[in-house]
Amino acid sequence: MNGTVRANIKAGQKVKIILKKDQRSGTLTEGIVKDLLTSAPVHHRGIKVRLQDGQIGRVQEIIE
Secondary structure: OOOOEHHHOOOOOEEEEEEHHHOOOOOEEEEEEEEEOOOOOEOOOOOEEEEOOOOEEEEEEEOO
């Protein structure tokens, strides 16, 4: 499942995000969603979230 639709992402879900500093390399970071930061129902680059460890990035892949 992709991370461009806000309705697909819930707090507590395991996801892979891309951090701002990793956009050029494409390195993904895995974590659990704490907050959804994008209010729009759809975002073409991925819904922005905060992970439980405090990192912020855009969802590229939903694991669970």
